[in-house]
Structure formats: C-alpha cells, structure tokens
C-alpha cells in the first residue's frame with residue numbers, strides 16, 4: 001500500500017500503547033499496578049451524569065453548532081474570566097474532542113511547511129508528532145532538574161530563529177509537574193514580546209496545582225492577553241477523559257479559522273458530552289486535589305529517601321513524578337544490566353509488577369514517569385514493590 005508521506009512515519013501514542021499492553025496483562029490475571037497513563041482515580045461530578053442521561057431522554061442527540069453549544073462556550077468564557085482572569089468571548093472558543101483535537105486544530109491553522117514551533121522538553125510527545133504532521137519543525141529546548149525543568153529567558157531567546165512561528169508552554173507540565181510562577185512567566189514575556197511570538201498555553205492541569213495559586217500565561221502582560229491561545233479541557237480536572245471535551249480560546253481571527261477547520265473535519269463533539277460539561281464546569285471537587293497531593297508527597301519522600309532514584313524538586317502540579325534514574329544506570333538486576341530508562345521500566349514490569357513509562361516517550365532518556373493518580377493503598381503497595389526491587393540491584 002502506498003501511504004501518504006505524512007502518515008508513513010507516524011507511530012501510535014507510546015503512552016497509550018503501553019497502557020493498552022499493561023491493561024491486557026492485568027486482564028490476563030497479572031497483579032500489576034499501572035502507573036503509566038494520565039488517567040484519574042475519580043469520575044465526572046454526579047450532576048454531569050444526571051444531565052447527560054436527561055439529554056438522551058430528551059433527544060438532545062442531534063447536531064449542535066460545530067464549535068459547541070453557545071451556553072457551554074459562554075460558561076467556558078465566564079470560567080476563564082472569573083478563575084483565570086482571561087478575556088475570551090464565547091465566539092473565541094471552540095469546543096473540541098479533548099485538548100488533543102484543540103491542539104491539532106491550532107497547529108493545522110497556524111503552521112506552514114518549515115515553520116518552527118518552540119517546545120520545551122521533557123514534553124508530551126503528541127506535541128512533536130502533531131507539529132510534524134502539520135509540516136512544522138519542533139524546535140525543542142532541552143531542560144533538566146537544574147532549572148526545575150523550566151526554560152529561562154536566555155534559553156528561549158537562543159531558540160528563536162526567523163522561522164519561529166509559535167511557542168508552546170504546558171504549565172503544569174506533563175511529565176514533570178513543573179509549573180511556572182507569575183515572576184517566571186513575566187521574565188519570559190519580555191522575550192516573547194520582543195520577538196512578537198504567538199503562544200499556545202496548554203493549561204489542562206491548571207486545577208491540579210499544589211502551590212498557592214495558578215497563573216494563566218495570558219494574564220502576565222497586555223501583549224500575552226492578545227497573543228495567547230489558551231487550551232484547556234475537562235479530562236483531568238473532572239476525571240472526564242472518556243467524554244472527550246477540550247477547548248481552545250483564541251484571538252478572534254484565529255478562532256474563526258479554527259471554527260472553519262473543525263466544521264469541515266469533525267463538526268461538533270458529542271451533544272451529550274457538551275451537556276455533561278456544562279453541568280460539570282462549576283463542580284470541581286477540591287477533595288480530588290487533596291488526595292493527589294497526599295500521593296505526591298508520599299511518593300516524593302519514598303523516591304528520595306528509600307530508592308536510588310531522585311526527584312530534586314517537588315513538582316508543583318499535575319499528577320506525575322519524573323525521577324532521574326542516572327544512579328541505577330550500569331547496575332544489574334539478577335545479572336541483567338540497566339542501560340537506560342526503557343530497560344529499567346521493563347525490569348520493573350517483569351519483576352516488580354509495576355508499570356511506569358520510560359522517559360524516552362517525553363524526550364528525557366534519564367528519567368521515568370510515575371503517574372500517581374491512584375488510591376493511597378495502591379501507592380503504598382507500589383512503593384513497597386519498588387523498594388524490594390531496588391534492594392536487589394547490584
């Protein structure tokens with residue numbers, strides 16, 4: 001079969017593929033603790049379930065506006081104004097099938113062949129794949145523990161070229177959990193303005209922040225207010241990953257193009273999901289965050305005090321730890337030498353029945369990602385299994 005050039009090099013999402021494999025092993029009866037995927041241990045608010053069932057009973061099951069029903073876009077606009085201090089009108093909002101589609105819409109709308117998109121790494125690899133699918137070039141800025149996985153103004157300015165079209169920021173970050181403070185964003189904003197960059201701010205973990213308050217990128221300067229596309233969604237805050245509800249809020253000219261694109265490619269997301277989102281939007285349960293924070297604190301202490309891995313900086317948000325594995329590279333488990341993070345993950349899966357994701361999937365081969373959105377019981381059990389595994393390294 002002669003496939004198109006752009007699809008030929010496309011690989012499936014590494015994290016989803018691994019999650020599928022682990023779930024198959026669990027279905028076959030293996031006692032594995034799955035700490036791979038960005039999935040939550042809580043569900044949509046009850047009111048969202050009820051309204052969705054009513055929507056079906058009342059036949060709210062036909063096409064809607066392809067950008068999403070007006071009431072939902074208005075509710076999102078109000079949420080962004082009241083909680084994030086961002087000014088986007090309902091007309092500037094497109095509701096899409098998850099943040100994933102919202103992001104693809106933006107890239108497809110803005111990137112021409114050869115355009116560069118600056119992406120700090122470690123990062124979610126979907127960014128890089130989508131940029132390439134749209135003909136763009138990911139211009140990655142490599143960060144590590146020394147700057148708490150954040151870029152500095154100097155790093156940003158060094159990455160800018162005449163082909164730079166966009167800067168992508170993801171705060172708090174998947175996979176590192178690092179979140180930019182207001183001051184750090186202000187420092188970056190000078191360079192962003194100087195080079196007239198357009199920013200995509202991917203804010204999907206915005207409600208899962210454990211520091212004093214969350215700062216949306218678009219609020220730190222007048223320039224950013226006008227030149228930021230904010231992407232967010234219901235997957236992580238509300239445990240609604242399967243409902244597929246994300247959105248982009250863009251400068252109006254961009255929003256109109258995104259709207260045309262979506263109307264031609266998918267049209268509206270499920271009418272029922274939209275009703276569920278409208279019901280959920282003001283029902284975030286802060287308890288969810290408290291439980292995640294307890295898990296983070298427990299695992300952070302465990303990794304640093306009782307394992308050879310290290311997490312120098314306490315992650316500010318999301319639900320991932322991203323330990324550095326350098327201290328175990330070159331060590332052996334029952335005669336098998338650990339050469340990189342993929343091999344460590346395979347050994348952990350086969351011998352400790354713990355599934356975590358190798359850092360290669362996030363352009364960070366010296367790290368592994370542990371998703372800690374589980375019950376505290378499972379987290380404690382996972383830590384015990386890891387401790388037994390690490391005790392056997394020689």
Ligand SMILES: Cc1ncc(COP(=O)(O)O)c(C=O)c1O
Pocket residue numbers: 038097098099100101124170174202204233234235241245246
């Ligand atoms: C940074 C980031 N963006 C987007 C997603 C997926 O979001 P959605 O379910 O809204 O497509 C994930 C999920 O793991 C993620 O980590």
